[in-house]
Amino acid sequence: KAGVTQTPRYLIKTRGQQVTLSCSPISGHRSVSWYQQTPGQGLQFLFEYFSETQRNKGNFPGRFSGRQFSNSRSEMNVSTLELGDSALYLCASSPGGLAGVPNEQFFGPGTRLTVL
């Protein structure tokens, strides 16, 4: 099976712009979670989508949003970029299923976003 893919791998944007990142999960996986990784804050949960619905959300401002399509592919969007948004954005997929049961998550290689 192909792994989780993320596009693009690298992005450079300027403050105030917006950006869209894409994630294709492993075939058959219905849950996609997004994480932000920075040297200062570490790995932080952004949100999880399952069957096109946001099932859980972390403590990030409303500038961070996401969506999931019927084929389980997911996108996340960051509007009005700030310098502090520079980070590695990782998505992870899992089979999903019961909302309360943790599944093993498989991570993509990430998108490195640099905000100038």
Next chain:
Amino acid sequence: AQSVTQLGSHVSVSEGALVLLRCNYSSSVPPYLFWYVQYPNQGLQLLLKYTSAATLVKGINGFEAEFKKSETSFHLTKPSAHMSDAAEYFCAVSLMIYNQGGKLIFGQGTELSVKP
């Protein structure tokens, strides 16, 4: 609130020596626990997971971890370090609570160096 603490942001061992990476968690409900490894410029790869079955869990590449409820710990060990083990290691917890299953809470990470 749930949290994960990894003791030691940097650990250095000699090749062939024991690897011990420490992880303690705080959780109000029985946790699912994971260890992930991250190589430079890559995503996270699952090493092993604890899901309330056997307390001693064996993973890939010779790693294992033991869940100790009384100590709220899930330390990662490997009997003999190899140069290829040099990477950053993350301990993570996920909870069997409605809609929380897709969220991983990560520790700050431990960078492992292996000296020849």
